[in-house]
Amino acid sequence: MGQEQAAEKPDKARPKNGKTHTPAKKTAAPAQNTARNVETARNTTPRIIIKPDGTETAPASGTISPGAQGDSTRNEATTEQLLQGAENTLNNLKRQLSKEEEAIVTQIKDFANQSRQATKENDSARAHNLARKAYLLSDDLAKRR
Numbered sequence: 001m002g003q004e005q006a007a008e009k010p011d012k013a014r015p016k017n018g019k020t021h022t023p024a025k026k027t028a029a030p031a032q033n034t035a036r037n038v039e040t041a042r043n044t045t046p047r048i049i050i051k052p053d054g055t056e057t058a059p060a061s062g063t064i065s066p067g068a069q070g071d072s073t074r075n076e077a078t079t080e081q082l083l084q085g086a087e088n089t090l091n092n093l094k095r096q097l098s099k100e101e102e103a104i105v106t107q108i109k110d111f112a113n114q115s116r117q118a119t120k121e122n123d124s125a126r127a128h129n130l131a132r133k134a135y136l137l138s139d140d141l142a143k144r145r
Helices: 002-008 069-091 099-120 124-143
Strands: none
Touching: 069 099, 069 124, 099 124
């Protein structure tokens, strides 16, 4: 009679061990991620620490300074190389230039002059950036046909 009951209910399959499976109860998920319970960050004023006069803190040893001596000399050397490369490229142009290309040549020369002026003013980062712009523009101009 036990086999007859199992045969009569084909939609409920029995596991091999003979035990029936009961589904676990579903519990409600915690409401932490709902729109109502979202915690927002708030701006707070920073704590201000006032020290007595004459008690300044010394900078930490090993701090990185923006104008390290080795970097500036290397930067100046590459700046000059970029400027020389741009000028060499302009001097090697042997073809007739269009109005647009002549405007680019003028821009390259302006960048080179501004770079040299920035070098005189001890602004090596600006000088390098301007020299790079001059070099890249001249390189682009040389590749045009």
